[in-house]
Amino acid sequence: MITINGKQYPFKAGQTVLEAATAAGVYIPTLCSHPHLTAFGACRLCLVQIDNVRGLPTACTIPLTDGMNIRTESEDIQRLRREIMLLMLSEHPYSCLVCKDKDLCVKYNSCTTKAGKITGCNLCSWKEGCEVRKVVDYLKIDEITYPIHYHDYPLKREEPFIDRDYNLCVLCGRCVRVCEDIRGIGAIAFLNRGHKTRVGTAFDMSNVEAGCVFCGACLDECPTAALTGRATKWLAKTEKRTKTTCNFCGVGCAMVVEGRRSTVMRAQADLEGPANKGQACVLGRFCIPSFFNAIGRLRYPLVRKDGVLTPVQWEEALKAAADGLKAHDPGDVRIIISPQVTNETAYLLSRMSREVLPGSIMELDSAFDTVALRSSRELLGNAGSSGSLVAINNAGTILIVGADLHLDHSVLRVRINAAHKRGAKVIWLGPMPQGEDRLVDYHYPGTDYLDKLAGLLRKMAHDAHNFEGSNEFLESLVGFKDSKESTELAKLIRGKSLCILLGKGVLMDQPEAVFTAAYNLLVLTRSPRGLILLLESNSQGISDVSGLPTAALESPPAAKAYYVTSGNAYVPKEADFLVLQDIFESPLMERADVVLPGTGMPEDAGTITSLEGRVQALDPIALAPGMSKQDWLIVAKLAIQMGGAGFAYDTAGQVTEEMFKATKVKSLGLIAKDSYAFKLHTMEQPQRTAHSSPTNKNVHGHRGADIVYKVDDLRRLYKYWGVVE
């Protein structure tokens, strides 16, 4: 037990005074501490008095011991805190902080004034979240006795996404620490010293040049408005705030999203998110509002009349779609599911395919995900990753194969970075983005993944005898060559727990054989939970609820009627009927006979499943634009129109409930994975035919649109990186 201000509280071993006080609901002012960062003791505001401890220690750095008697407020402490705050404020635009009409101003002058340069709180866009204001209120500072030392640094507004006004910076160092310690980027650092100290980059180059990946972690840490998100900072006050899940990639980051009517206002990583733990990436942090609010959203159902797509009522559109699909033999109908739709939509689509259009073929619109899920089902018995993301944290060696962690799944870098700091070795096979060399210990740039992995298996072959299937496995290895690289790799991998991240780069080689090789490696290193497939948005969930992808067909018969949920899907020109359900206008609309406007992630209800098999809920924050409807509802109505029974639902929740009963997805949270037969598989010889990937035409395809071309700042960033023209 410890005593804080005379009251007794329990505590956990390893907690600091500040953590215990916060848990007990006792406020201790602080600017430089944050739950996810290691203690720093820079701002000196959390001074406390502890019996038998000399002086006034900082609460954030003192670990608790039993029986500590702590006082968080006394005349002495408050005087010191006030003095510290005054010194800090002498460099900060403080006029509004000490204004006698401050309270009235907050009450009656709530409109944000849209000024570029902030000279007081009334011009600040971050008034409500500002931590400096909170501390000033707590310390009751009403006069500043020190002379003004305003730095007058120029505003930095030329970089993508983030506006920087270092005149507001209080040098708490949270941005610097999160960038270096948690993200492992180090794009900013403290420069100079004393009064001239500031946060900046080497030789004052731009942040893009300095290696910034614009994950926005610094922005979420900033206690002031020194760093602000340009696209959203002047939007009106938000009406609603909710927790939902990002579906731009398969990591499954929990996000806190704010909205007002049909506009998404802001998205921030959820500190308690199980997959992302308070971190996001450039897509999740900055692109959710910009993308879903972008122009080109589909608002009305459209039906082609005399060759022209014409806005119509829902009934008419659904009838046209149903009639068109029914007019064909079900065997000629192809349903293409976009990886971005919810589990509910996929579940209803698969029911529709089975019950209303028996014999129709469903496809998942992602080349890599189709191969990855199919191969993993053959090898593991379970379609999907063999373990959860914890495998990355626990691994002794992390092998990244054919991924690009700057563009996709970049939140996983946080876990890789933590493992790397702990001593895990990171090996990267395939092309590597600039700036990863601090994270990666060994880099082998070639895209001959199969040769490298097979060579590696050969080197480790004498570990194979203990496993089932070793004879066939060893025989099948004979045709592969050794190389210098595989000897090196074998040294690094042998004897440690392994985690393999497989990205869509393996499509350049023989993907199925690469999967077999990766799986065999995990068997040899006895790391059953180490396979992480870098899947797109909700491919895992779609596979779980609909059984996709089905077994590979030699030559899939061409269909005549198509029902697709993504404008990126491949539909042959010969198709004579096309129903397109999408959220953005896309080139495929030119050929569509019926267009049904669906909803995106911030407007959707339901669940999605991340690449580790974690089922998470979507909570709609914005109204669907125009007449558009949530995708599951469109599918249900279309099924009813086509004569399907049992498709009448009122809410997405009812579909979710039914889905939990009928499929292997049973509840929210991580799906338990069966342990699989631990045996070696024979390796196929490389055939050297380049695998084409027809759906790989976009950088960040999201339904029918490409995020890069909807968000200008992202395009600017990718232009610098050389990803887009």
Added chain:
Amino acid sequence: MKHAHQNQCLDRTERNCSEDTAKKLSTIFLKYRKDKDDLLSILQDIQDEFGYLSEEAIHLLSKEIRISENEIYGVATFYAIFRFEKPAEHRITVCMGTACYVNGADKILDEAEQKLGIKTGQTTEDGKISIGHVFCNGCCGHAPVVVVDNEVSGGWTPTKLDKTIDKLKEGSP
């Protein structure tokens, strides 16, 4: 991967770094472990070798010890001893102490500024000459005093400085 952006990327790592510089740097790196703790000593060695810390040097160092350039630059700017611009070949320092000032040091400084077309504290574009001023060299009896490349001498006039600058420009001190 269709967009292997590393292939087309504006490659920041390919900063113009001459082979000579890289060679000198690698000799310095050999003396140390690849460790954060050696950072200051390495920076000092680099400055001793090149006279300043260049962008290329910091970049190569960051690759070597796997600390971000920004952090290295941050550490270096903390200390007053490190310079980040190439020092001029020759340095003219005019004393502006009281004795020198009343003996016309301001005219001498004016002459230098006008002749070289730069201000005090700057370096000529070709990197040859920089001018600066101090407030007393401790030899006021020789006023006005000018220090040319660490050589202190007195009795200067604008004309004398003019000729000296000409000589420095030609290359002979």
